[in-house]
Amino acid sequence: MTNSVDRRVRASQKRQRLMAAAARVLHEQGVERTTLADIAREADVPVGNVYYYFKTKDELVRAALDEHTVHLDELTARLDQLPDPRDRLKALVEAWVEQRDVAARYGCPTGTLAAELGKRGEGSEGSLDTEVGAVIRRLLEWAARQFREMRLSGSDGADHPADPDDPDDLALTLVSGYQGMSLLANALRDPGVMTREGARLLTWLDSLR
CATH class of the missing domain: 1.10.10.60 (Homeodomain-like)
Incomplete structure (x- = not known):
């Protein structure tokens, strides 16, 4: 036994x-x-x-996607320990910037896979390009929850139901910013792109009310 x-x-x-x-x-x-x-x-x-x-x-690619999902869930679980949703989002950006050297060499792990697999043109349910998209949607959904919490309870303690910024759109802006700076850092082989654009994202997050 x-x-x-x-x-x-x-x-x-x-x-x-x-x-x-x-x-x-x-x-x-x-x-x-x-x-x-x-x-x-x-x-x-x-x-x-x-x-x-x-x-x-392809089975190994799926295994890699599972690994990326596990890492994402571990990261967001740690961030969820922070009491303030804005601080969670800022800590996410800081975690991205900490990986600037890796991003400059290879790009975003999930983003580069999405770009490569998307060229296959499969697009059917259960295909690899669909599965890598699910990992990115997982991040978008987590970010949207943080923006939604910020929207409902602003720093002044009041509710802001009339806030024109949609949490899903804000999440898309944030993740697009990350993918863009990862792509440019990789294309230019310049980790400083991550540092500079990460600082812009942090300033943007601080500006939201």
């Missing part, structure tokens, strides 16, 4: 290593340039074992 449990634990750990490796390698190299052998090497797993857990590269 103990040996059986140990085997299951080792198998779970190996699968997790492969998922984490897939997220890193696909971010750095892109889908088309990445091979299963690249991911096996990064995970320090024999390449033959990869096929035991993931039959195709």
Whole structure:
């Protein structure tokens, strides 16, 4: 019984290593340039074992998307511990800026995947481009909740139901700003783009009432 449990634990750990490796390698190299052998090497797993857990590269892409979702949920869960929604959003921007060197080299992990997979033109339910879009929508929905909370309870303690700024639109502006600065930082190989544009986003968030 103990040996059986140990085997299951080792198998779970190996699968997790492969998922984490897939997220890193696909971010750095892109889908088309990445091979299963690249991911096996990064995970320090024999390449033959990869096929035991993931039959195709697309399955590994899905695993990478699952990994991005887990990281996003962990980040937003930490941010949710902050009492003020504005502070949560500002902390999100600061977390983005902290990744400026990575963004300058490789771009946004989810955004670059979305751009690459979108060129496949699948567009059907359950396709990879749809699934990567779901990760981005998850972030948009979280951000919209923060803006909605800010809108209903302003810093003056009063309700602001007539505020013309729609929380969903504000969330779109915020996430678009992040994707744009990640793209430009990568294109220009300049992490300072993230720093400067992140500061603009923080000023914008402070200006909202």
